[in-house]
Amino acid sequence: MKNDPLRSVAPDAALRSEPLLVASDLTKQYGAVHALDGASFTCLKGEVLALVGENGAGKSTVSRILAGATGVSSGTITFEGEPFAATSISEARRRGVACAFQELALVPDWTISENLILPDRRGRGMFSQNKARDESDRILSALDVTHLNPSTVVGDLGLADRQMVEIVRAISANPRLLILDEASSALNPIGVEWLFARIRDLTADGVGVIYVSHRLGEISEIADRGTVLRDGASVADFTRGSWSEDDLVSQMAGRTARRHFPEKPPVPKADEKLALEVKGLRAEGLSSIDLTARHGEIVGIGGLQGQGQTELLRCLYGAAPAVADLWQIDGKPARHLTPPRAVRRGVGFVPEDRKTEGLALTLSVGENLLAPWLKSLSPGGPLQLRSEGSWIDGVLNKLSVRTRGANEPVGDLSGGNQQKIVFGRWIDRDRSILLLHDPTRGIDVRAKQELYQAMLELAESGVAIVWFSTELEELVNLCHRVAVLDRGRVARVLEGSEITPDAIVGAAVGTA
Amino acid sequence: MSATTTATITATPPPGRLASGFKRLRYDGALAPILAFVIFFAVYLAINPGLLTRFQLQSAANLIVPLALIALGQLLIVLTGGIDISIGAITGLCNVVFATQIAGLSTPGALILCVATGIVCGAINGSLVAYANLPAIAVTLATAFIYAALARLILDRPGGALTDGIYKVTSGELLPFVPVSLVWLTLIAVGLWMFLQRTAFGRQVYGVGSGRAAVQSAGLKPRLTILVTFMVSGAVVSFGAIMLAGSTLTGDPRSGDSYLLSSIAVVALSGAAFIGGRGSILGTILSAAVLGMVGSLLFFAGINSYWQYVISALIILAVVVIPRLIQFGIRQSALRRGPA
Numbered sequence: 146m147k148n149d150p151l152r153s154v155a156p157d158a159a160l161r162s163e164p165l166l167v168a169s170d171l172t173k174q175y176g177a178v179h180a181l182d183g184a185s186f187t188c189l190k191g192e193v194l195a196l197v198g199e200n201g202a203g204k205s206t207v208s209r210i211l212a213g214a215t216g217v218s219s220g221t222i223t224f225e226g227e228p229f230a231a232t233s234i235s236e237a238r239r240r241g242v243a244c245a246f247q248e249l250a251l252v253p254d255w256t257i258s259e260n261l262i263l264p265d266r267r268g269r270g271m272f273s274q275n276k277a278r279d280e281s282d283r284i285l286s287a288l289d290v291t292h293l294n295p296s297t298v299v300g301d302l303g304l305a306d307r308q309m310v311e312i313v314r315a316i317s318a319n320p321r322l323l324i325l326d327e328a329s330s331a332l333n334p335i336g337v338e339w340l341f342a343r344i345r346d347l348t349a350d351g352v353g354v355i356y357v358s359h360r361l362g363e364i365s366e367i368a369d370r371g372t373v374l375r376d377g378a379s380v381a382d383f384t385r386g387s388w389s390e391d392d393l394v395s396q397m398a399g400r401t402a403r404r405h406f407p408e409k410p411p412v413p414k415a416d417e418k419l420a421l422e423v424k425g426l427r428a429e430g431l432s433s434i435d436l437t438a439r440h441g442e443i444v445g446i447g448g449l450q451g452q453g454q455t456e457l458l459r460c461l462y463g464a465a466p467a468v469a470d471l472w473q474i475d476g477k478p479a480r481h482l483t484p485p486r487a488v489r490r491g492v493g494f495v496p497e498d499r500k501t502e503g504l505a506l507t508l509s510v511g512e513n514l515l516a517p518w519l520k521s522l523s524p525g526g527p528l529q530l531r532s533e534g535s536w537i538d539g540v541l542n543k544l545s546v547r548t549r550g551a552n553e554p555v556g557d558l559s560g561g562n563q564q565k566i567v568f569g570r571w572i573d574r575d576r577s578i579l580l581l582h583d584p585t586r587g588i589d590v591r592a593k594q595e596l597y598q599a600m601l602e603l604a605e606s607g608v609a610i611v612w613f614s615t616e617l618e619e620l621v622n623l624c625h626r627v628a629v630l631d632r633g634r635v636a637r638v639l640e641g642s643e644i645t646p647d648a649i650v651g652a653a654v655g656t657a
Numbered sequence: 658m659s660a661t662t663t664a665t666i667t668a669t670p671p672p673g674r675l676a677s678g679f680k681r682l683r684y685d686g687a688l689a690p691i692l693a694f695v696i697f698f699a700v701y702l703a704i705n706p707g708l709l710t711r712f713q714l715q716s717a718a719n720l721i722v723p724l725a726l727i728a729l730g731q732l733l734i735v736l737t738g739g740i741d742i743s744i745g746a747i748t749g750l751c752n753v754v755f756a757t758q759i760a761g762l763s764t765p766g767a768l769i770l771c772v773a774t775g776i777v778c779g780a781i782n783g784s785l786v787a788y789a790n791l792p793a794i795a796v797t798l799a800t801a802f803i804y805a806a807l808a809r810l811i812l813d814r815p816g817g818a819l820t821d822g823i824y825k826v827t828s829g830e831l832l833p834f835v836p837v838s839l840v841w842l843t844l845i846a847v848g849l850w851m852f853l854q855r856t857a858f859g860r861q862v863y864g865v866g867s868g869r870a871a872v873q874s875a876g877l878k879p880r881l882t883i884l885v886t887f888m889v890s891g892a893v894v895s896f897g898a899i900m901l902a903g904s905t906l907t908g909d910p911r912s913g914d915s916y917l918l919s920s921i922a923v924v925a926l927s928g929a930a931f932i933g934g935r936g937s938i939l940g941t942i943l944s945a946a947v948l949g950m951v952g953s954l955l956f957f958a959g960i961n962s963y964w965q966y967v968i969s970a971l972i973i974l975a976v977v978v979i980p981r982l983i984q985f986g987i988r989q990s991a992l993r994r995g996p997a
Contacts, residue, residue, distance in 0.1 A: 214874065235876025250874040254867035254934035259860055264875035266857040268882065273855065298684060300867075466989075 165190045165353040166211070166229070166242075166322055171220035172377075173206050180206040181217075182377035188322065188353040193344060195364045195371035196357045199397050199617065199650065203377040204357045208326035211355070212244035213237030224322065235267070243320035245312045245328045253300035257281060257310050260299055261317060284317050288343060304331040309339070316343060323347060324355045329363060330451075341367050359449050359654050361390045373397060391647070394654075398617060398646035406622035407597055410605045412641070413441040413625075418476065420577045420609035421461070425470035430456040431633045438578065438609035443600070445624035445644075446613040448653045453633040454613040455497055458580045461611065462494040463487045475577050488517050493571030495564075497582040503567040504555050511537050511551035513566050518574070540569040545595055561592030568596060572603070579603060581612035585619065597623060617646045629653055681854075686928025687940030689976045693926070694943035697972070701950065705957035711834055717950060718836035719828045719904040725842055725945035726897030727916045728923035729849060732941045733890040735924050736853075737883050738866040738933025739786060739793030744894055744920055746804035747778045748913025751898035753808050756817025756908020764823070772895045778804055779891025780884065787883035801917075808910035817908030827903025838900055842942070845896055850938050852889070862886050866933020923948055926973045928980075947972060 166188045173181040181203045188194040196204045209215045211222070213231030222229040224240065231237035237244070251260045258274070258281035266272065274296070281295035290309060299307060308331045315323060325344075329337050344354050344367060356368055364371060371388075373381040373396045381396045417439040426434040431453045438444045446454045460467035463482030472479045474490045487494070496502035504513050514537055515522065522533065537551050544565040548558055555566055564584060571579055581600075585593045600623065604610050614620050620627050627639045629652035637652040682688060707713050727748055734741040741747075755771040762770065778800070785796040831837045853859035864872045865879045865886075872879045901912055926944035929936025951972070952965045 233876065234874050238876060246874070250871050252864045252868045252871045252875070254863055255860065259864075260875070263857055263860055263864070264877060268858050268861050268877055270857050271855055272857040272860055 163190045164188070164223075165225065166355075167223045168207075168211075169221055171207070171210065171222070172218045173203075173210065173215070174218045179377050181210075181220075184220075184372075184374060184377060184379045186372040186379055186382075188355055189370075190353055191348045191351045192369040193348060193354045193356050193367050195368035196355060196374060197359070197361070197364060197371055197393060197397060198374035202374040202397070204374055205326055206377075207374070208244055208246070208324050208355070208357055211237070211242055211322070211324055212246070213242070214244075235264075238318045238320070241319075241321035242324065243315040243318040243322075244324040244326060245308075245315040246326055251299045251307060251311055251314075254298065256296050256298055257285075257293060257302075258295035260310060261295070261314055264314070265318070284313060288313055288316060289339065305333060305336055308332060309336065312340060312343070316347070320352065322353045322355065324357070326357045327359070328356075329358060329360065337363060361393060361654050365390070390651075394647050394650050398650050406618075407594075407601055409443070409623065409625065410441065410601055413439045417441060419473070420475060421611065422471065422473045423461070423469050424472075426457075426460065426467055426472065427469070428456060428460045428465060428467035431460065431467070434633075434635055436611070436628060436635070438611050440577065440607045440609055441604050442626065443604050443610045443612070443624050445620040445627040446611065446630060447617075447620050447627045447639075447649045448630035448636070450615065452630040452653075454630055455582060456633075457630070458494070458582050458611070458613060459496075461487075461578075461580055462492060464494070464496075485520075491575065491577035493517075493574070493576045493579045495567050495571075495579075495581045495584050499560070499563050499567050504563060506556035507554055509552045510541070510546070510548050510555050510558070510566060513555045514540060514551075514570055517570055536573065540572050543572060544569050544599055559589075561588035564588050565592065565596065568599065572599065576603070576608050578609045578611065581610065583613055583615050586615065617649055620644070620649060621646055631655065682937055682939065685935050685937035685940065686930065687937040687943075688928070689980050690927050690940045690944045690947070693972060693976045694947055697947045697950075697954075701954050704954060707957075711830070714834060715828070715830055715836045717953070718838045719900075720953070721946050721949040722838040722842045723897045723901040723904070724916065724919060724923065724949045725942045726845065726900060727894050727913075728920040728927075728941050728945045729846070729938065730890040730894035730897065731920040731924050732927065732929055732936050732938070733849075733862065733886050733893065734793065735929050735931055736862050736866050736933055736936050737886050738869070739883070740797070740921070740931070741782065741887075741890065742794060742797040742917065743778065743782060743801035743804055744797075744890075745913040745915070745917035746801040746808065747775055747891060747894050748898045748901065748916050749910045750778065750804045750808040750811075750913075751775050751895040752902050752912045753812040753817065753908045753910050755899050756819055756902050757812055759820075759823070760818035768899065771899060772892055775891035775893075775895025775898070776888045777891070779887040779889070779894075782891075783884040783887025786887065787880040805910070808913075812908050812910055815907045815909040817902070819902060819906045819908065821906075823903045824906055827900050838904070841896070841900065845893065846938055846942060849889075849893065853938070858882070858885070863934055866930075866935075868934075919948060922969065922973060926976055928977070 164187050168187070169185045171181050171184045172179065184203055184207060186194065186196070196207060198204050210217055213234045213236055216230065216232070224242065229240065231240055231242065255263070258277040261281045261284060262277040263272070278295045285293060285295065290313060293306060293310070299310060302310070308328060312325065312328050329340055332340060344356070348354060356364070358364055368385065370382065370384045372379050373383070373393065375397065383393070419437055420440050421436065421438040424435050426436070434457060436444070446457060448454060456465060459465040463484050463486060474492065479490065484494070500506060505516070515533055534551070541548065541551070546562050546565045546569070548562060555563060558566070568584060584596055600610060621644050624644060625641070627644050627649060628635050629637045629639065629649060631653060636655070639648055639652070682691070702708060708717060727744060731741055731744055751771045751774050754774045755767050758770050759767040782793070782797050782800055785791050786793045827838060827841070829837050831840055853862060861872060861877055861882045864877070865882050869879045872882070898913065902908055905912070923941060923944045924936070925931075926948060927936060927940035929940070948969050951969050952962060955962055955965055955968065
């Protein structure tokens with residue numbers, strides 16, 4: 146393909162100005178949540194359009210809609226002058242729109258060649274491994290991928306190679322519009338160069354490319370134009386050479402009306418004892434993490450989604466295997482940590498998904514609150530829940546949980562109140578470290594305020610809080626320190642007045 | 658960028674290439690059961706060299722072949738990530754359909770009706786699992802009762818109208834030392850292998866077990882794949898039922914009952930992944946041979962036959978658990994050493 150003589154002819158200027166895809170005023174609702182709320186953008190033939198934005202700005206929703214994986218709630222899309230509303234991924238591919246997904250969409254037990262060839266067979270006919278291998282060899286070498294053997298099982302590949310296969314599969318559909326949804330997120334600089342070379346080949350042919358990424362450095366290199374999304378709406382457009390990274394970062398972070406955050410407790414004194422100290426922590430998805438937290442300190446974990454925050458919190462609770470050069474809780478070594486041991490050592494955890502990891506939905510509010518303490522409540526004998534009644538009432542009062550009582554099944558509570566139950570377990574239970582995974586995700590403003598208040602009170606009482614939030618404003622307003630993770634490492638630690646939205650986004654996208 | 662990230666492209670784990678059959682067998686978990694088969698037969702021959710006589714070879718084959726076929730039916734379902742609890746009931750139903758209908762219809766007519774019964778049973782299971790999105794274990798548990806009841810309605814006690822001719826073509830000898838049942842098993846196994854490994858559809862069977870969402874996002878039809886897999890499984894099970902009827906010369910509604918647990922045990926021994934996506938035909942057949950002959954091994958060794966189940970369980974545990982433990986050890990030590 147690369148040596149096709151026709152391709153060396155430069156595309157004429159007229160081709161470049163012709164619109165390929167026009168999206169206007171797209172909205173997408175999931176229940177009460179607006180994933181998209183007025184996104185408009187245009188991609189011309191032969192150009193690279195960047196879509197940039199913070200976590201949850203709606204970029205991935207846009208890719209899923211264009212790829213045919215989901216529909217829009219309202220708004221119009223025109224592709225090559227005709228209305229476009231693909232109802233399936235294969236239909237979109239046939240129309241000429243192919244997408245390399247952020248969440249890898251390859252079948253792990255299939256070989257590379259099966260993943261490349263089978264989708265276009267649509268489940269019919271004979272399948273020869275040898276022919277598929279030869280065909281894949283041709284596809285891979287045409288796209289200058291030389292280090293992969295098509296007979297390798299995809300599940301045995303590293304993340305970067307899997308991502309390359311996903312990109313190759315999208316390009317092999319010969320699309321006229323290619324969507325790359327965070328397609329470079331696992332690629333190293335060599336891989337990114339490879340991807341850019343492919344993009345330049347395609348755009349020279351008049352193919353439009355929509356490049357979704359957080360990485361501003363890559364965007365300044367490859368994008369002809371771009372659109373900034375914030376809270377589901379397109380808020381700014383830019384063209385090559387007319388923008389600075391600072392402008393873009395402030396557009397992405399936004400200057401939306403600030404929510405009311407309670408006053409942070411004072412920074413603990415430097416001689417306050419360390420509740421948590423880890424050096425060189427390694428685990429799946431994490432490489433050599435150093436982290437400390439003093440009693441009374443609130444330490445935020447920042448960064449783009451999927452950079453190891455989930456893994457880090459799980460490891461610190463003993464819920465995932467990890468090793469470290471030094472790992473101390475309250476000054477004493479934490480070896481072979483498991484969740485029960487972590488609880489005994491004074492660690493508490495609010496996991497990512499309250500419905501599956503946090504609660505037993507059919508059990509009562511009281512039973513769920515007491516879950517970590519059941520063993521100590523029934524030393525060999527029958528369970529004595531009644532003796533804990535005053536503690537339960539205290540927690541329900543303190544967090545203003547709206548429930549019919551301690552006997553109500555926790556599954557009947559609203560999301561915010563369920564989250565308070567997961568959190569409430571650790572109140573007045575003599576904790577030294579509390580680990581929170583995005584505790585305010587998907588709950589209403591009032592419940593958020595109540596959780597903020599409870600967090601700060603715990604910190605004031607001397608609990609070290611280590612937490613991850615996908616909301617920038619929360620990290621900025623509620624943390625003494627923020628460790629920004631990037632690809633399983635601490636990219637930067639921000640302290641005190643350094644903690645600003647721009648600094649966090651900057652550290653996460655690698656400009657600072 | 659540190660040195661580690663720059664090296665990512667080339668520093669991927671050693672690629673397990675699946676071009677050759679050996680690598681494919683290893684990937685599908687078949688190496689441990691193949692090894693277990695070799696060891697088991699060495700022990701068996703040491704205790705009972707008489708296995709290699711014409712009579713014993715033939716009766717061993719007639720014991721193994723129905724189990725192997727029914728276990729292959731179970732393997733197909735397991736590949737998609739499901740399990741078939743109704744497999745024993747389907748066996749019993751097909752068995753009595755074949756044994757009774759052979760009286761009225763011609764032999765080919767009874768054969769077709771029997772295979773059709775298996776396919777319809779599979780289609781009912783498969784459509785409930787694929788299109789009603791119900792778990793296979795619940796669906797097949799429910800249909801197991803229905804199929805078993807139907808079998809008893811057709812024939813409520815062992816009987817039927819099977820003739821010696823049927824015995825000869827299913828369970829006799831094709832040539833000296835070549836039991837005809839092994840020939841049938843080989844033909845069906847090769848056909849199934851062609852289906853699974855050499856058709857685009859067959860690869861999708863592995864695909865839906867490996868990642869149903871990924872198959873869907875590749876623009877393929879996982880639901881149809883699951884439905885057809887259940888139907889093929891039903892057909893394979895019906896062949897097992899015919900072999901069973903032929904070798905015992907009786908139709909029996911309860912003949913399939915013991916095959917539910919033993920087919921699952923065979924698939925477990927074969928190294929297939931119960932979450933789906935991995936499993937091999939050869940591994941399943943050899944595992945059926947091992948588990949099918951534990952009982953007669955103990956007979957020749959003069960051990961109480963109740964030990965059969967304990968020995969079978971120990972074989973499965975050894976073959977399944979030891980490789981896992983080795984893998985776990987390798988992963989732990991890699992984590993301890995840290996990233997290269």
